[in-house]
Structures are given as structure tokens and as C-alpha cells.
Amino acid sequence: MSSEPIERRVSYLGDRLKSSRCGICGKEYFEVRDYCGDCGRKSFGKMESIDLFYEKGKLELCTLVTEPTNKFMKLENYVYGIVSFHGGKIRVPGRLTDQILKDGETVDFSSLEGREVVPRFRRRYSVGKSDVVPTISLAFTLADEYYPHQEYTVVQPSKEYDTPGIVGYGFYTSRFRIREGSLQRSVPFIDEDAVTAAVESGKLALIHSGVDSALVGKIYVGSESNPYAVKPIASKVAQVLKLGEEDGDIQGVDAVDMEFACKAATSMFKDAASLVNYPKSGIKYAMVIGADNSQAAPKGCPGGELDAFVGYGGSAFIFGKQDVLAEIEGWYSVTSDTPDFWRRDGEPFPMHGGRFTGDPAYFKHVRKAATKLMEKLNVQASDIDYFVTHQPNPQFPVKIANELGFKDEQYAASLQINKFGNTYSGCSPAGLASVLDIAKPEERILMVSYGSGAGSDAYLLRTTSQIADKRQRQKLSVKYQAENPFVEFVDYTTYRRLKLGM
Amino acid sequence: MQNRPAIVAVGRTKFGEHYGKEPEKLIEEAWLTASKECDLERRDLEACYLSDCFLPITNKLGLEEGFLSELTELHVPMEVTRSVSAALLTACHAIQAGAYNTVLVGGIEKMTDRWDKIRDDLMLLEDPWSYYAGGTPEANHELLLRAYINKYGITGENLDKLNVALAQVSVKNHANAAKNEYAHFRRKITVDHVLNARKAARKSLGLYDFAPISDGASALILTSEEHARKMTDKPIYVLDCSSATDYLNFTARDDLTHFTATKIAAKNAFKMAGVAPSDMQVVEVYDQSTVLEMVSLEDLGFCEPGTAWKSINESRPEEKSYYEINGRRVFVNANGGLKADGNPLGATGGAQIFEIFKQLRGEAGERQIDLGQETPRYGCTSELEGFGTKAYVTIFGRE
Numbered sequence: 025m026s027s028e029p030i031e032r033r034v035s036y037l038g039d040r041l042k043s044s045r046c047g048i049c050g051k052e053y054f055e056v057r058d059y060c061g062d063c064g065r066k067s068f069g070k071m072e073s074i075d076l077f078y079e080k081g082k083l084e085l086c087t088l089v090t091e092p093t094n095k096f097m098k099l100e101n102y103v104y105g106i107v108s109f110h111g112g113k114i115r116v117p118g119r120l121t122d123q124i125l126k127d128g129e130t131v132d133f134s135s136l137e138g139r140e141v142v143p144r145f146r147r148r149y150s151v152g153k154s155d156v157v158p159t160i161s162l163a164f165t166l167a168d169e170y171y172p173h174q175e176y177t178v179v180q181p182s183k184e185y186d187t188p189g190i191v192g193y194g195f196y197t198s199r200f201r202i203r204e205g206s207l208q209r210s211v212p213f214i215d216e217d218a219v220t221a222a223v224e225s226g227k228l229a230l231i232h233s234g235v236d237s238a239l240v241g242k243i244y245v246g247s248e249s250n251p252y253a254v255k256p257i258a259s260k261v262a263q264v265l266k267l268g269e270e271d272g273d274i275q276g277v278d279a280v281d282m283e284f285a286c287k288a289a290t291s292m293f294k295d296a297a298s299l300v301n302y303p304k305s306g307i308k309y310a311m312v313i314g315a316d317n318s319q320a321a322p323k324g325c326p327g328g329e330l331d332a333f334v335g336y337g338g339s340a341f342i343f344g345k346q347d348v349l350a351e352i353e354g355w356y357s358v359t360s361d362t363p364d365f366w367r368r369d370g371e372p373f374p375m376h377g378g379r380f381t382g383d384p385a386y387f388k389h390v391r392k393a394a395t396k397l398m399e400k401l402n403v404q405a406s407d408i409d410y411f412v413t414h415q416p417n418p419q420f421p422v423k424i425a426n427e428l429g430f431k432d433e434q435y436a437a438s439l440q441i442n443k444f445g446n447t448y449s450g451c452s453p454a455g456l457a458s459v460l461d462i463a464k465p466e467e468r469i470l471m472v473s474y475g476s477g478a479g480s481d482a483y484l485l486r487t488t489s490q491i492a493d494k495r496q497r498q499k500l501s502v503k504y505q506a507e508n509p510f511v512e513f514v515d516y517t518t519y520r521r522l523k524l525g526m
Numbered sequence: 527m528q529n530r531p532a533i534v535a536v537g538r539t540k541f542g543e544h545y546g547k548e549p550e551k552l553i554e555e556a557w558l559t560a561s562k563e564c565d566l567e568r569r570d571l572e573a574c575y576l577s578d579c580f581l582p583i584t585n586k587l588g589l590e591e592g593f594l595s596e597l598t599e600l601h602v603p604m605e606v607t608r609s610v611s612a613a614l615l616t617a618c619h620a621i622q623a624g625a626y627n628t629v630l631v632g633g634i635e636k637m638t639d640r641w642d643k644i645r646d647d648l649m650l651l652e653d654p655w656s657y658y659a660g661g662t663p664e665a666n667h668e669l670l671l672r673a674y675i676n677k678y679g680i681t682g683e684n685l686d687k688l689n690v691a692l693a694q695v696s697v698k699n700h701a702n703a704a705k706n707e708y709a710h711f712r713r714k715i716t717v718d719h720v721l722n723a724r725k726a727a728r729k730s731l732g733l734y735d736f737a738p739i740s741d742g743a744s745a746l747i748l749t750s751e752e753h754a755r756k757m758t759d760k761p762i763y764v765l766d767c768s769s770a771t772d773y774l775n776f777t778a779r780d781d782l783t784h785f786t787a788t789k790i791a792a793k794n795a796f797k798m799a800g801v802a803p804s805d806m807q808v809v810e811v812y813d814q815s816t817v818l819e820m821v822s823l824e825d826l827g828f829c830e831p832g833t834a835w836k837s838i839n840e841s842r843p844e845e846k847s848y849y850e851i852n853g854r855r856v857f858v859n860a861n862g863g864l865k866a867d868g869n870p871l872g873a874t875g876g877a878q879i880f881e882i883f884k885q886l887r888g889e890a891g892e893r894q895i896d897l898g899q900e901t902p903r904y905g906c907t908s909e910l911e912g913f914g915t916k917a918y919v920t921i922f923g924r925e
Contacts, residue, residue, distance in 0.1 A: 028654060038658060054655075054778060084674070089660060089727045093646040096660050104665050106777045114775045117653075121661035130728050133672065148658055162659035214805070504538035 031158075035272070037158040040266045041076035041143055041188075042426065043114055052113040076114070077161060077264075078227075081107040081141045084115065084237050086133050087306070088125075091460055095149035098526050099216055101125040107164055121146055121163035122199055122213050124512065137296050140167035145223045145264060146215040150526040157251050159260070170199035170510040172499050176227075179234030179347035180286040180327045188297040189351035189485065191309065191377065192233020192345040194496065195457040195502050196224035197337035197444050202519045204332065207418065209445030212317050212336040218249045219257050221338035222315035226265050229340035232498040233347075240267040241307030242278045242299055246288025246314045248451040250526075255370065256281040259314065285365060286414055287475025289314025289339070291481060294355050295342040309344040313450035321373035322520055330376060335416050335445025336523070341455035348468065349490040350460060356397035357481045358389055365476035376476075385478050386416065390424050392471045393480035399469060403482055405410055405429035408484075409467040412426065412455040414474035415441035437462060443506040455487075458502040465489040531621040532754035532761035534747050535564035535920075536880045539632055541868025542710040542740035543638045549578075549585055550593050552743035556876070557598075557821065560630075560745045564757045572626035574604040575613035576670020577633040578872035579911075583602055583647050584640040592784045597631030598630075603866050609633070610744060610875030611909040613679030615767040617748050627753045634746035640777035652912045653774050659922070666913050667777050667815040668731050673782040674821070678832035680809035689730070691839035692816040693720035696734045696865055698843035703862025708877070710740050715817040718843060719910075720816075735816045740868035760887045762853075765799035765904075765921040785916035788825035788908055794826070795919040796905070803827040808885045808895055809856060810878035812910045813863040823849070826919065828856060848895070857895040857902075860885060875918070878907040886924045 031038060037056065044053045046060035047070035053060075060067035086105030089096070103120040121144055127129065140165035148158040167173045202210040212221070222245050230237055245258040258279035262268065268277025282288040289312050291502055296310035316340030320330035357414075364385035367374035377385070398404065405411075411430040415421045418441050425435040437453035447454055453474040459469055469485040495501075514522065534915075537559025539552050539892060553576070561568070576594055581587045591604040607613045609887035610633035617631045637644050642848040648706040649657040656666065671692075680688055696719055703709035715734060723732030747757075754761035770790035773779050779786065797800060803826055809825070828851050839851040848857045861867045861881040884890040895902060901924075909918045 027651065031654065031658070054775070085666050085669045086670045087672065088727075089662050089665055090664065090727055090729075090847060091645075092660065093649055093662055095646065096641060099660065104660050104662070106669060116777070117656040117659040117661050117777045128728070133729075135678075137672075159659075160658050162655070229559075265890070445908075521737065 032156055034272070035159055037261045038162065039145060041116065041161050043074045043076060045072045045074050046070065047072050052098065052110060054114050055095055070182040070226045071243045076109050076143055077503050078107050078176040079143065080167055081109045081143065081164065083136055083141050083164070086136050088131050088196055098150055103131055103136060105363070111373070116162060118162045118164045120165065121183045121215055122165050124514070124518070127184050140173065141165065142167050142171055142173045144171070146220055147217060147526050159218070159219070166227055166413050170508055174499055175229050176231050177234060178236045182348055185345050185348040185351060187348070188301045188343055190341050190460070191347055191349060192229050192235060192342045193455050193457050193460060194225045194228025194340045194498070195337065196221055196228055196230055196500065197335070197447070197505055199508065199510055200514055200522060201487045202516065203513050206442060207445070208443050209220050209333070210335040210447070210516060211519050211522050212339050212525070214526055216317070216336070217251055217525055218247045218317050219251065219260055219337065221489050222247065222257050222313045223264050224260050225315060225338035225340035226261050226311060226313055226500065228500055229342050230265060232273035232494060233342045234497065235309050235342055235344065237266045237268050238275060239308040241305070242296065242310040243267050243314045244280055244282055244289070244292040244296065246282040246284070246292065247316050248283060248288065248367070248448055249316045249319050250281065258316070267311065277518065280297040284479065285475035286451055287473040287479060288480055289453055290471070290473035290481045291357070292339065293343070293481070297352050300344050306439055308346070309342050311340060311342050313338055313340040314453045316448035318448040318451055319367065319373055319522065327373050330374065333441070333446045335447045335458045336452060337444055337450050339457050341453065347490050348488055349494055350485040350487045354397060354401045355481060355488050356393055356400055356485045357479060358392045358396070359479035360389070362440040362478035381476070385476065386414070386474055387421055387424055389478050390414065390454040390472050391475050391478040394462065394470065394484035397482040406433065407471045408462060409469060410437060410458055410459040410469045411435040412438040412452060412471040414452045415439060415455060416446050418442055440502065447503060454502065461503060463487045463491060465491055483505065529622050529624070530751045530763045530765070531618040531748050532751050532763050533879070533883055534749055534754050534757045534761050535560040535566070536746045536883045537563065538708055538744040538877055539742050540708045540881050541740040541870055541875040544636065544741040545638060547612050549587060549634055549636045550597055552634055552636070552741065553745065554597055555592070555609070555632060556632060556743040558840065559913065560747050560885050564747055566582040566628070566757070568598045568745055570604060570628050571598065571600060571630050572596070573629045575607065575617045575629060575631045576604065577610050577613040577875070579608045580635060580871065582649065584636050584644070589626060602689060607852055609872065609911050610868065610879065611767065611768070611907065611920055613765065614748070614875070614879065615769060615918065615919060616779060618764050618767050619833050621748060621750050628747065628749045630745060631748050631874040633744040634745065635872040637739040637870060638741050641739065647767045651775035653776060655775050656777065664731065664736055667817050667873055668729055669825035670782060670821070671730050671817045671828050677783050677835055687839045690717060691835040692735060692820060693717040694838055695813065695816040695819045695842045697866040699863040701844070702847060702860055702893065703866030706861050706867060708865055709862045710738055711866045728792065731815060731817065736862035737814050737869040740870040742868060742870040744873045744880055746876060747880060760924065762883050762886050765801065765923050766917065767797045767920045768798065769916060769918045772914055773914050774912065774915055783882040784821055784825050785910070785914035785917055788822065788910070788915055788919065791917045792826045792908065793853065795921050798855045799921040800826065801904055801921060801923070802856065804813055804852070805904045806906050807857065807897060808860055808882060808905040809858045810861065810881055810907040811858060811863070812908055813865050814869065816865070819858065819863065823858070834866035834922045851925065860893050860895055862914065875907065881918070882907060882922045887921060
């Protein structure tokens, strides 16, 4: 049973696909049950709470929906069916997501039935502009396509480091792209947004780190495209990913949203690292996520110049002192009141200052933060293996990298703008993720973010031997998502429709 | 059944689109027809059992008892259920208990008043989780059909036959409705119409496989056996009403190919009535889709599980209007079924009973089933609420 108003407020039931198992006979139920129908009264208090969030299901039966109910109309056509878990012990209804069916396209149901599927955390359906945005994980994708099933295994840490640093990370973007000239950009599917990208990247970071989600004591989410003006993304992430100690329906974690254009997330790296290093905080791990469905007015409208570069995605980093894969050697941040890019409250799209976004804004701040940090730590460009910076377009990062004395081989690996577009809060973190994906132990990485408004955070990181050990745990690397054969390219009209969402 | 309840009169409106009529006008019409038929005065009613599924949602009408009280100018006990079969079951129990001698059982629905949102309502009320996952009222029928095909290993030529059999169901029902002045659709169709609609929909069921949404009302007068003889020479007895229930969530049920609730209700009803499925000559089943007519034949015990499609296909119902099952004629959905007679949920069961009543009395006119010289003696109805969440099986007989 379920009741719409309750399920809207207590949406984590559907987000996690909470289920129950009878401690006596092992019978499983989708949803929370206090007793087993077969065992009756004696099963009271003996039901175990389980959920299907990290599980893999099987598509048992399916059909095509060509005339959805009103709330699903924006999905147009989709495959809908029955998914089973645990060898058929639990069956749930579900739709296949991340599929664009062309007008008149036929679907061979028997080619889909029997295939393995992964539950995906998505927007549930369309609602009014003032309503709560409901989410659910009864959307599925095929496990042998873009998004493989990955188990989440908690790994006991083996080593304590003196310096805090990154212990795991995840980068997520959708399988849809738009290609214009040499530039490819990520496009969310219609049921995705900044919230779902934040949850996806956080999930991947947990899988990669092997950190027990209950030990994550703080979650920061940086975004400028939160569907809400008031209501944090971080609380959703905390609840769905069960961050902090779980006590009934409440999580023992501090969650907060940050906003500083494209540096909202990187700004918190130092805070997260400091927090886990403070002996009395009692916090072992802190998670920082930058996620955006990067906003831009349509081409041809004021501010529409941005629509040539914006992408979609999220990057999550877990900071701690155990099993660190990249230690933070130091940082330097700069800030000035520079109105180069802004979005007024209530407006759907941001505006920018044209050429003013260059020298007096991006270059000035990135240059200052980078040189100050290098001076402070007494390092030269030649001492650094990888340089990562914010990528609002393909030219800016190359220009500043060269100016700072970095060579192509030092910064090329970080350039993701050509593959995913500018993912705003997730942008320089995505660059960092792509470098961590390939870096060897004992290499140094300089990352300098940039956020309009304006400011930069520069970090110097040094990788450890852990980086190689942990790499095998993550199938969904940056490169995997960039070069995936299941990437689907859409035209500009479809791109705008998908970006606008349900 | 002890102290057999008897139906002495029935009435109904045309099913279809009644944009200009208030819900109470529809039930008024049905009630007046029924009361006129048995010469009953409103003050002779001792209780009313009304059913509607969606009036609080479609017409923002709660406390339907109140407007029925105004309509009849009565202050007698009145209760509201979700289907006429449920209302009849409750009414039968009251008559059998000796609480009343004469009651009104009616049903009413105005779905077109909310045509733009009714599919969302139907799905959400049928099963919330399926609704959240993107399900539609049609999708579960298609999934049930796929489960059926898989379970019974129907492939190749047999699969083609099954698909044609389901089309034949629709063609037969449309042909029957053409003779029914109250039916929603009175247009004959062909097997090709059904098959082409499926092709257009790109799936196993199409437009002509599903019942429409309709407006309409139905009513009947139920009395005790003793009382009935004073009112009519030809009462139709309710031999038994049985009901059973199942989970809301179709996907979580053990059986995805049949309705457990119907099977249980049918078993109990035939046992209590002391008759067998093979005694039934005219049957009204709940064909929300052509698949449900096929599956109902199995759930009610007319055909073995997994075989109804063969019986349908070999009966050539598109020409003959009946099924030949084990060498016996079974007339199913003589009024056109939900498919063509229409499906105003809360009133639908009343139309099914209306048909059985007329057929058993030999008063169905052009639709009267052909048993040679004989008038049918036994008939039954099966009605569902939700997608098999509740099932009612009611068995009728004459003297």
C-alpha cells in the first residue's frame, strides 16, 4: 500500500526502494512491513529492513506506454513493466528510463524481457511549479548498457594518514550528448536534474571509496541549478545515500547547500578536509558534491551565448584521513566583488558580462590563486604533474595554463569541456576526477577553480599508493562515460526539451 | 440460498457521454424505469444500496446518500459501495436476514465529466506504486497478456490464433452491442479493425481491445422471494453472490496470469448456488479488455487455464455470437460487454445484471440468445473492482 500525500512527503521509501524480509521464513516484501503475512503474529518485531538501492533486478515483462497518464506525458513513449529482485522474491512495477523512442519506433519486448536492470534515482513525474519535486527509484536502465550495476561494499580502512585528503570520488553524467562542431556536451534525460546528478555522483563516490556511509558526518552540495530556491539538495543526498548514523527516518549528519557560481563545491574541499582533521569533530568523513544541470537561455535569446557550452553532471569527493588517495598539501583562495555572470532570483536563466568575463574576471582570479599557492608552497609549474582549472569554454583553460607555464601534457588530461560541456559547480571537480582516474602514486596536481562573482580556490594535491588500489572499484570512470558506446546524440530541439525537464 | 432474494425489475440509462446531465438525473431515469416496470411506489422502498466509484472525484459529490434521499424523498437507510455487485451482495444479505422486504439497488458513474484526468485517477486508485512507476490502466492488461503467453508457451501459429481470438472477442461484443439500444457503441467492427489498431499502438493490445470510459446509471428492485410473487410472475432469483479480494499491487501477486479473487469468488458462488459452470447459458464477464474476457472464462471455470483462446478462436464468435465450450453454447456478454455496452464503473454491474434478467425472462428482444425453443434458466455475472483487487461472482436463476 501507499498513499500519495504520505509518499510525497516520505519519499525516501521509494527513493531507496525500502523493503522488508521476514526474519523467520525469509519471505520478502516491497515496502516496509511490520509483520509477515505467512508467519503472522509471531513475526512482529522479527522483520528485517532491506532496500533495493544498490541491487540489480531483472525485467520480467514489459510493454510500451504510448499514452501516458498526465503526469508522465513529457516522457512521451516509454517501456513499462515488472522488475523482479532476489530471484523473484520481490516484484515491483517500473519504467525503463534513458530511452528516447522515435515516433512510430517499435520495441521488441522479448529482447528486453529477462535482461538485468539497475534501479535509478530519478524525478518521479511532472508536478506544478510550486509543488514538491517527487523522486523515486522505480526507473530502471539496462545493466549491460551505459550504466553497469556496481555493488557497494564497505572496505575496512588499512592506513591512517597524517594529512587529510580525498579517499574516494565519483563523476556522473547522463548518456545523452549534443554535438556541435568539435564540442560535445552532456544533456540530462528528462527525469534528471541537479538533485539526481548529486545523488548519482555521491553513490559512485561511496562505491569507489568503500567508506561506510554511516561514517560520513557532513555533506556539502554546491549547485546553481537546484530546482528549489529554498530546500537543500544536501538533505536529499543525505537521506537517499543514508549518510551518517541512521536512526529510523532521520540521519545523524550535517547537510548544507552552497552557492558560489562554479566554485560552490571546490570552496568546501578545505572545509571538509579541515573538519575531518579536527580531533573533536568526531567526523571521520565529509562529502562534497558539485552538481548542475547548467542553465543557459536558448540560443538567440539574451544570455543565449552560454548555450553553446553548458553541460550536465555531478562530481562527488569524500574527504578523510584513512586510506587517502590524494593528500591536500595546501590551498589558497581569492575573492573580489566582480559581477561577470549572475542570475537574479526567480529568473530561469543566467546573464553574463560578455568580454568582461575574461581578463577582469576568470583570468585575474585563477592567475592570482594559482601563483599565490605556488609561492606559498614554493613549487614551480615544472614540479607539478597535472594542472586542472575551471573550463567555461575550450579556450580559457588552455590560455591560463600556458600563461602559468604549464605544458600540454600537464593540462590536456583535465580538459573535459569538449566532452561534457561546462558542468558549472561540477566542472573543475570533473577535471580533477579525470586526472585522478589516470594519475600514478606520488604525483602532484594543482587544481584552481573559478566561480563568477568572483573567486578562485587553488589546491595542491599529492597522490598516494592508494590511488591505484582503489581504481578497479569504479567502472564508471570519466573516460568510460566520455567514450561509452551507448552515448546517444540528440538534436538541439530535443536537447532543450530534455534540459527543461519533466 | 435460504430465503432467496429476487429481482423483480431492472432499469438503466444508455451508457455513453451524457455531458449535459447531472448524475442524479441518470439514476432517476434508471430508478423510474425499474419502478414503473414492477409498479412500485417510492414509499415502498425500505432501503437503498447505491454504488459509485468516482463521484466524489469526478463530480465533487460526497454523501451520495443525501441526493438519493432528496430524489426519492425518503429517509430510509442508504449505503454506498463501489460496484453494483457489491451493493447487490449487501442488499441480498439484508433481505435474507429479514431486515427488509423491498430495496433499491443502483449504480451511477459520470466519468466523462473528468475525461482529461480520469486515467490518472483510475491508475492511482487501482495501484499507487504502478502509477508512480509510470503505469497506465492499459499497461497491466498488456503485461498480463505477456505473462499468459509466456506461461503457456504460446508461440508461432498459436500466438497468431490467440491474437485473432482476442480480436474476435471485440468483434462479437460490438456486434452484440449493435442490437442493444442502451449501448455506448452500436457500430459493428471487423477483426482487421482490431488488428490495425494494435499495429498503430505498436503493442499487443490496441484501441479496440479496451472498454471505454462512460457515463450511465442502472437500477434494480430486489425483494424477498415471498414478496416477489406479489409483484411479478417472473422473478429472477439471486442464487448466490460471492466476493474475494487480492493485493492492490498487481506486480506483487503470486499469479500474474489470472485473478485469484475471481477464482475464489466463482468457486464459492457455484458451491453455494448448487449449480456448476456447465449449467450457465448466459454469462456477463468483466471485459475491461479483450484479455480479461478470455481470462475470465478460465477463472470462472468454463475453460481450463491456458485454453480459452482456443475455444474462442474455434467458436468463430464474430459470426455466431456465442462460444462453443465442450460442445455447449455459452453466450458471453450478450449486451456487448464493457467493451461496447460501455463501462461506467459504478453502474456497470447493473447493466450486466440487467442483461441476465432480460435474457432469463426471454425479454431481450433482438439480443435474446438462441437456445432453440428454450429460454435460458441460469446465468451469472462477474465483476471486478480495480485490476482484480476485488471480484464478485453472482449467479442468477429463474423458476
